[in-house]
Amino acid sequence: MLTANKGLIFYLLAMLVTLYSCKSKETGASVQSIQRIPASHPKNEEMTVSGVDKSPMDMSYYPVDYPVLKMTGKTTEPPIARLIYSRPFKDGRAIFGGLIKYGSHWRLGANEASEIEFFVPVKITGKIIKKGRYIIYCIPYEDKWTIILNGDLFTWGLKINASKDIYSFEIPVNKVQHVYEALTMEFEKTAEGMQLTIAWDNSQAALPIMF
């Protein structure tokens, strides 16, 4: 039994080392070194490929599932919007007021700044938004969120350059029963147009978008 325990401890340690030893600082992704076979390549060089991100990227379209509709020939309207964002996990943490401080910049994602693209001009809380690409972030408070569209594209989410803010909107935020483990952002059809639903932990908000 003692041997079995030792074996287990060793096994667990090995698991832990494998799981946590090779995380890159920025993305939390594991990295794997791969080596080209020398005979077929001039240099016996080693390169590092990154593993899958800890907070993986995802994409949302309006019309909902536009790429699938397009593939199956079922599109009835042109694409309106596309969002690319990364999805952190709650992972047992208190999110709002804890991990994310009220009144501070929240990147609405992880890794790269979240990017929203409008393929046509749209209207949000009465403001006309020019078609094009923006990064999107939030300043959360307990009862409302300020959602901001900013022109500083292709940047990392941790450092927001607020001097490039273009539009901002205030929306209410609600507590919900369901706990969203992963940050979830999705476009949804509404009676007036559509909305970008943003949910994480037990908070949920919606940005109404008319087009």
Add this chain to the structure above:
Amino acid sequence: MKRSLLLITLMLVSVSAMFCQSKLTIMDKSPMDVCYYPCNFPILKIQDKVTEPLAARIVYSRPQKNGRMVFGELVEYGEIWRLGANEATEIELFKDATVEGSKLKKGRYTMYAVPFEEKWTIIFNKETDIWGAFHYDQTKDVLRVEITPEKLEEPAEAFTMMFEKITGGANLVIAWDDVVANIVFNF
């Protein structure tokens, strides 16, 4: 010995259960990722280390090998391959480029491949915002180039696309399982 094997199996099951438990919301099995040239452009940007403007970005999804034989089986030789998973892989060029000696104008394209054991045809197509290669339309091709894949010593578990700096441009490295291929870009 039997007993410790059983214990180890139980441990494995509980560890995997731990991981599954944290995924109440549906996450993609083949998560999306992005690569840039210059490499890691967004990080360089917040560190004020950008020395040249953004030339290219690829948004793609990363299927895992997961114990499967990839080339010749999962990815069939001679068939169109979506170079990713889920949404079609998208490359955006922020300036005109030369790809394996052929001109490709700045803009957004979907990328596909037709792999064979000895060569791959890489396809740039102008139909963007579509799913996979299931509705691939050859009439919308913009460019096709041929490259020669090589073998890797250590198989790559996740399908990987990344730019690597070379003199005068970049290699787009495509690696999965025991195969790696390079596409030469000059910007």
